Amino acid sequence: MAEIEFDDITKRYPDGFEAVKHFNLDVPDGELMILVGPSGCGKSTALRMVAGLEDISDGELKIGGQVVNEKAPKDRDIAMVFQNYALYPHMTVRENMGFALKLAKVPQAEIDQKVNEAAKILDLEQHLERKPANLSGGQRQRVAMGRAIVRNPSAFLMDEPLSNLDAKLRVQMRTEISRIQHDLHTTTIYVTHDQTEAMTLGDRIAVMRAGILQQVGQPTELYNNPTNLFVAGFIGSPSMNFLPGELDGDQLHLPIGTVRIPDSVRRQLDSGPGGGRSGIVAGIRPEDFEDASLISDRSRGHTFRAKIDVLEAMGSEYFAYFVVESEGVSSTELEELAQDAGAADLPHSHEGSQVVARLDAASRVREHEEAELWFNVDHLHLFDVESGRTLLGDGAGPDVARQPAAAGQQPASEPTGGASPAGEAPTTG
Amino acid sequence: MSHRARETSGWSLAILVVVVFSLVPVVWIVMLSLKTSASATDGSFIPHHWTLSNYSDIFKLGTFTDALRNSIGIGLISTLLAVALACAAAYAIARLDFPGKAAILAVALAVAMFPQISLVGPLYNLWRQIGLYDTWPGLIIPYMTFALPLSIYVLSAFFREIPWELEQAAQVDGATPFQAFMKVIVPLATPGIVTTFILVFIICWNDFVFAISLTSTTAAQTVPAAISTFPGVSQFTVPYGDIAAAAVVVTVPVMLLVLLFQRRIVSGLTAGAVKG
Ligand SMILES: Nc1ncnc2c1ncn2[C@@H]1O[C@H](COP(=O)(O)OP(=O)(O)OP(=O)(O)O)[C@@H](O)[C@H]1O
Numbered sequence: 012m013a014e015i016e017f018d019d020i021t022k023r024y025p026d027g028f029e030a031v032k033h034f035n036l037d038v039p040d041g042e043l044m045i046l047v048g049p050s051g052c053g054k055s056t057a058l059r060m061v062a063g064l065e066d067i068s069d070g071e072l073k074i075g076g077q078v079v080n081e082k083a084p085k086d087r088d089i090a091m092v093f094q095n096y097a098l099y100p101h102m103t104v105r106e107n108m109g110f111a112l113k114l115a116k117v118p119q120a121e122i123d124q125k126v127n128e129a130a131k132i133l134d135l136e137q138h139l140e141r142k143p144a145n146l147s148g149g150q151r152q153r154v155a156m157g158r159a160i161v162r163n164p165s166a167f168l169m170d171e172p173l174s175n176l177d178a179k180l181r182v183q184m185r186t187e188i189s190r191i192q193h194d195l196h197t198t199t200i201y202v203t204h205d206q207t208e209a210m211t212l213g214d215r216i217a218v219m220r221a222g223i224l225q226q227v228g229q230p231t232e233l234y235n236n237p238t239n240l241f242v243a244g245f246i247g248s249p250s251m252n253f254l255p256g257e258l259d260g261d262q263l264h265l266p267i268g269t270v271r272i273p274d275s276v277r278r279q280l281d282s283g284p285g286g287g288r289s290g291i292v293a294g295i296r297p298e299d300f301e302d303a304s305l306i307s308d309r310s311r312g313h314t315f316r317a318k319i320d321v322l323e324a325m326g327s328e329y330f331a332y333f334v335v336e337s338e339g340v341s342s343t344e345l346e347e348l349a350q351d352a353g354a355a356d357l358p359h360s361h362e363g364s365q366v367v368a369r370l371d372a373a374s375r376v377r378e379h380e381e382a383e384l385w386f387n388v389d390h391l392h393l394f395d396v397e398s399g400r401t402l403l404g405d406g407a408g409p410d411v412a413r414q415p416a417a418a419g420q421q422p423a424s425e426p427t428g429g430a431s432p433a434g435e436a437p438t439t440g
Numbered sequence: 441m442s443h444r445a446r447e448t449s450g451w452s453l454a455i456l457v458v459v460v461f462s463l464v465p466v467v468w469i470v471m472l473s474l475k476t477s478a479s480a481t482d483g484s485f486i487p488h489h490w491t492l493s494n495y496s497d498i499f500k501l502g503t504f505t506d507a508l509r510n511s512i513g514i515g516l517i518s519t520l521l522a523v524a525l526a527c528a529a530a531y532a533i534a535r536l537d538f539p540g541k542a543a544i545l546a547v548a549l550a551v552a553m554f555p556q557i558s559l560v561g562p563l564y565n566l567w568r569q570i571g572l573y574d575t576w577p578g579l580i581i582p583y584m585t586f587a588l589p590l591s592i593y594v595l596s597a598f599f600r601e602i603p604w605e606l607e608q609a610a611q612v613d614g615a616t617p618f619q620a621f622m623k624v625i626v627p628l629a630t631p632g633i634v635t636t637f638i639l640v641f642i643i644c645w646n647d648f649v650f651a652i653s654l655t656s657t658t659a660a661q662t663v664p665a666a667i668s669t670f671p672g673v674s675q676f677t678v679p680y681g682d683i684a685a686a687a688v689v690v691t692v693p694v695m696l697l698v699l700l701f702q703r704r705i706v707s708g709l710t711a712g713a714v715k716g
């Protein structure tokens with residue numbers, strides 16, 4: 012049981028590369044903090060510094076209020092699930108899981124009991140006497156998990172602990188982790204690439220990019236009030252659509268038509284950092300679109316026509332892809348985001364911006380045909396073209412990364428006809 | 441004949457040639473040891489009269505049993521010390537980044553290349569002066585010195601192959617660096633350690649140059665040195681039968697050692713440690 016504090020931590024590798032830069036994060040006792048970010052952004056490095064496996068170049072790391080920069084890993088009382096498992100190949104599954112307890116001189120009977128318990132949770136009972144070499148990838152990953160949960164450490168560090176499991180097992184394990192973490196009330200930092208895990212598992216999410224912390228907050232907070240283009244594009248799946256826009260008084264000119272900015276957004280815009288800006292990037296979540304024919308009160312949004320290029324039927328919903336003619340959004344943030352995500356569908360191509368809309372299963376939209384679509388103007392996100400920062404104020408300012416758990420509520424976002432993002436877990440693409 | 445069968449038979453032939461080539465001297469020595477001393481030089485490969493008298497002869501000689509004891513003792517102690525020290529050194533070389541790492545390996549290799557005979561004279565004088573002449577330590581020290589470089593070389597290659605994360609996992613699990621080394625790294629490097637052990641032991645076991653120069657009595661004389669002092673029937677006959685019997689006897693422990701540890705000398709022991 013301990014609070015973990017990163018105080019302005021920087022990690023410089025011997026070759027001069029800064030993997031983590033001026034990192035400030037406070038994980039209160041008992042919290043499950045999710046750490047997300049594109050590959051290579053320094054998540055594992057951050058975890059390894061907490062475990063004591065990597066020297067801290069600058070700043071202070073505190074566990075339970077004590078500076079532990081100089082403490083050896085074994086004295087930090089931390090259990091870690093390594094990204095690449097790091098199982099002891101010469102030990103059986105049972106010995107692997109009991110190793111830490113054995114080192115701690117726990118009586119053998121108690122070790123056996125704890126290992127059996129963990130094996131039951133992890134569905135590893137019939138593999139206890141086998142060596143790691145004879146296990147499948149998913150089974151190995153569960154052994155790595157088991158090695159952590161047999162202990163009762165002051166903090167868990169988990170580096171993508173479920174990445175190699177199949178969908179069903181992943182859901183099962185996710186709930187188990189959630190349950191274990193709640194029961195033990197152990198401070199946990201959990202790295203994942205999985206949107207569902209990120210949104211559902213943690214108390215809060217910290218988004219990192221290129222070693223820099225972008226935003227910390229509750230899942231819905233990040234989802235509703237992303238502080239910049241990067242977070243907006245990273246959280247949520249399919250990711251947010253970005254369109255170039257022009258602010259003109261109360262009007263916002265978008266490639267899909269001109270919309271009147273609703274008062275709720277207007278108020279945030281005025282309280283936000285970039286009131287007088289005209290060139291902006293507008294963000295619309297796929298679920299804020301809807302088939303116009305299904306909307307009874309279209310006045311809360313904007314209706315436009317688009318030719319659907321691809322229509323993916325997911326059963327419970329449709330994903331409709333269409334291209335919007337525009338010069339494309341040229342923001343350095345966006346381009347980096349596109350690179351990080353490895354996605355070609357971000358609006359940086361010449362032909363225009365590709366947009367994905369999530370439509371109700373009842374929609375009658377057809378592939379290759381023109382369709383009338385509607386989107387919820389109340390849920391518009393507006394960003395500065397240059398810096399990528401949000402232009403909307405109210406809890407989503409640029410400094411939010413330093414404020415722990417400020418439950419910023421977006422005002423006046425009562426659901427109106429179309430899909431409402433709040434509290435809805437986006438599924439992995 | 442299919443392509444596959446042809447390939448198999450080709451390999452079999454090649455293997456047969458190599459096996460015969462390397463076994464003929466061994467069989468020859470065994471045959472020689474079973475001949476009577478009179479017929480030792482009669483030029484026939486297979487003895488006309490089979491006898492074990494050569495074996496009973498050498499064991500009746502006090503020098504041989506003493507030499508056998510010395511060989512085993514000195515060989516084991518030198519090897520154990522060399523391998524233990526080499527483990528620590530190789531681990532440091534494989535794991536730590538320190539200035540002059542490459543230089544240390546280069547110097548180690550140079551020591552291994554050093555012609556031993558050039559050291560024998562000075563050592564002889566030095567050992568006589570400080571009282572190490574004709575003692576166990578008098579042989580153990582040079583053996584260890586010459587075995588270390590090779591051991592470090594072989595072992596550091598093995599240590600490099602072990603994923604570092606295993607050691608880190610052990611440390612997070614609460615192990616001290618020494619515990620992590622002993623409980624995780626050493627078991628995984630076992631094939632390398634065993635291989636090195638056997639190599640070094642054979643080198644010490646077969647050494648003649650130091651053994652003949654730095655010992656004089658049964659107090660420290662090892663088997664190769666003792667064999668050279670076997671008395672013939674007369675001053676002018678070489679005791680071929682006895683020498684052959686002694687050679688066969690000293691080969692047995694080495695073969696036993698290799699067979700005993702063969703099961704441990706398997707590669708791929710780290711399989712399954714880390715992803716991919
Ligand atoms: N020993 C090292 N020396 C130099 N650079 C390193 C070293 N280890 C990692 N890096 C760099 O630090 C950055 C962060 O690495 P890290 O392993 O923390 O990424 P990550 O966020 O965990 O990525 P992933 O999601 O792919 O696991 C990477 O760009 C990597 O190349």
Ligand SMILES: [Mg+2]
Binds near residue numbers: 054
């Ligand atoms: Mg990683």
